[in-house]
Amino acid sequence: MAFLEIKNLHAGIGEKEIIKGLNLTIEKGEVHAIMGPNGSGKSTLSNIIAGHPAYTVYEGSILFKGKDLLSLSPDERANSGVFLAFQYPTELPGVGTALFLKTALNTKRKFLGEKELDAVQFMKRLKTRATALGITDEMLKRSVNVGFSGGEKKKIETFQMAFLEPDFCILDEMDSGLDIDALKVVSDGINVMREPHRSFLMITHYQRLLNYIRPDVVHIMVDGRIVRSGDMSLALYLEEKGYEDYR
Amino acid sequence: MKITGNIGFIRKNNVLSPLDLTGGELSFSVDQDETIQIYCLHLIGSLNIKVQLQKEGARCSLNCVYLSHQKTRKNLSFEVIHDEKQTSSEQIVRGILLDQSSMNFVGTIRIPSNSQKCVGTQNHRAVLLSDEASVSAIPELEIYADDVQCSHGSAVGPLDENALFYLQSRGIDKKHATQILLKAFLTDLMPNEIQTVIDEWMAEYV
Numbered sequence: 353m354a355f356l357e358i359k360n361l362h363a364g365i366g367e368k369e370i371i372k373g374l375n376l377t378i379e380k381g382e383v384h385a386i387m388g389p390n391g392s393g394k395s396t397l398s399n400i401i402a403g404h405p406a407y408t409v410y411e412g413s414i415l416f417k418g419k420d421l422l423s424l425s426p427d428e429r430a431n432s433g434v435f436l437a438f439q440y441p442t443e444l445p446g447v448g449t450a451l452f453l454k455t456a457l458n459t460k461r462k463f464l465g466e467k468e469l470d471a472v473q474f475m476k477r478l479k480t481r482a483t484a485l486g487i488t489d490e491m492l493k494r495s496v497n498v499g500f501s502g503g504e505k506k507k508i509e510t511f512q513m514a515f516l517e518p519d520f521c522i523l524d525e526m527d528s529g530l531d532i533d534a535l536k537v538v539s540d541g542i543n544v545m546r547e548p549h550r551s552f553l554m555i556t557h558y559q560r561l562l563n564y565i566r567p568d569v570v571h572i573m574v575d576g577r578i579v580r581s582g583d584m585s586l587a588l589y590l591e592e593k594g595y596e597d598y599r
Numbered sequence: 600m601k602i603t604g605n606i607g608f609i610r611k612n613n614v615l616s617p618l619d620l621t622g623g624e625l626s627f628s629v630d631q632d633e634t635i636q637i638y639c640l641h642l643i644g645s646l647n648i649k650v651q652l653q654k655e656g657a658r659c660s661l662n663c664v665y666l667s668h669q670k671t672r673k674n675l676s677f678e679v680i681h682d683e684k685q686t687s688s689e690q691i692v693r694g695i696l697l698d699q700s701s702m703n704f705v706g707t708i709r710i711p712s713n714s715q716k717c718v719g720t721q722n723h724r725a726v727l728l729s730d731e732a733s734v735s736a737i738p739e740l741e742i743y744a745d746d747v748q749c750s751h752g753s754a755v756g757p758l759d760e761n762a763l764f765y766l767q768s769r770g771i772d773k774k775h776a777t778q779i780l781l782k783a784f785l786t787d788l789m790p791n792e793i794q795t796v797i798d799e800w801m802a803e804y805v
């Protein structure tokens with residue numbers, strides 16, 4: 353049984369089809385990268401996996417650890433192990449970051465039948481993960497994603513992922529907006545999470561990220577389909593030639 | 600929870616004290632350089648609050664949170680009269696409506712022609728959690744002086760779908776996510792005594 357198996361997925365907004373017969377299989381422990389031109393449907397695919405209500409699935413299936421993912425609500429998907437680090441994280445004015453993370457973590461633990469963390473255990477876990485990604489106490493006191501720079505938002509997304517320890521991580525353009533040092537910090541943060549029981553789907557426009565986080569498979573997505581899959585050399589080829597051959 | 604009536608507080612000279620809203624009609628007059636702040640939690644019936652800013656430097660802030668469920672129909676009216684120049688007023692109204700409930704808000708700011716250099720603001724926002732709930736918010740601005748600053752705004756709609764999804768994508772179920780966003784919507788508005796009742800209401804009805 354594959355870890356994630358997407359078969360013949362057709363989906364879109366209203367009548368507008370964006371994903372047009374997409375197939376993708378990811379095994380446990382693998383890191384996959386998706387590259388593709390703007391507007392090819394990469395973010396749409398990640399939103400559909402996470403369960404965004406704006407999108408309709410017309411046809412096809414998504415199995416996650418053998419379960420029908422499409423029949424679950426977004427929160428059930430998250431608690432089953434799916435995490436999406438958004439390309440454009442939503443701002444939540446008035447919702448404090450620390451309390452939000454505590455609620456998210458304890459909800460997941462409850463869902464999995466584990467004991468909720470008390471305040472001390474929670475703070476300890478929060479501090480450890482925050483320090484590793486250069487997130488300050490002051491940032492944790494602010495409202496979720498409010499008033500952060502583009503790069504800081506990306507760091508916070510990665511930090512949430514490290515904190516919640518999902519087993520399927522979708523990273524939508526995690527490298528965009530990060531400076532050179534931050535890219536290294538965030539990549540390190542992701543690399544330490546690479547474990548045999550955890551898989552990654554990384555969406556990126558640049559081969560640079562893949563130098564830090566080596567993918568097992570690279571896919572090219574064009575117009576709602578995966579048109580080519582290969583290894584790292586595919587990313588190198590794209591860097592040189594662009595998408596001309598695939599349009 | 601048992602809803603028995605509306606809850607009010609008034610802050611005057613930095614002292615917060617309870618305000619009896621049972622009659623539904625209240626009026627206040629504010630003296631020279633005096634400030635009053637009124638807070639109400641509007642749960643049932645009609646509520647009319649009128650404030651006269653009688654002397655120079657008088658200020659008032661009228662704050663209301665209304666929570667509506669089932670078939671309740673409510674009326675709220677705020678009326679501020681700037682009798683003298685250099686007076687200022689603020690009206691802040693936030694509402695949450697469920698089921699088939701409805702609200703009718705009228706906010707009046709009256710500035711006669713000789714009351715120059717006054718400031719009057721009004722802001723109303725409501726979240727509709729049901730397609731069948733409705734709100735009418737009418738600003739009545741009767742401004743006859745020309746050297747004044749006045750503004751009003753109203754926004755009514757459902758909770759932001761992307762905000763809800765963001766919380767859900769982190770494992771928080773829809774009901775809890777809704778409560779978190781509503782709490783954020785009403786953040787820092789009411790004194791603790793009222794906030795506790797709001798929390799109770801949300802836990803029970805949302």
Ligand SMILES: Nc1ncnc2c1ncn2[C@@H]1O[C@H](COP(=O)(O)OP(=O)(O)OP(=O)(O)O)[C@@H](O)[C@H]1O
Nearest residue numbers: 365370388389390391392393394395396397406439
């Ligand atoms: N909520 C939406 N409403 C309308 N159109 C949408 C919506 N979401 C996506 N689309 C459309 O679907 C197509 C795919 O968009 P998507 O964001 O998935 O592309 P992408 O591959 O992530 O692009 P980029 O590399 O620029 O991030 C685009 O044409 C976009 O305009």
Ligand SMILES: [Mg+2]
Nearest residue numbers: 394395396439
């Ligand atoms: Mg995108």
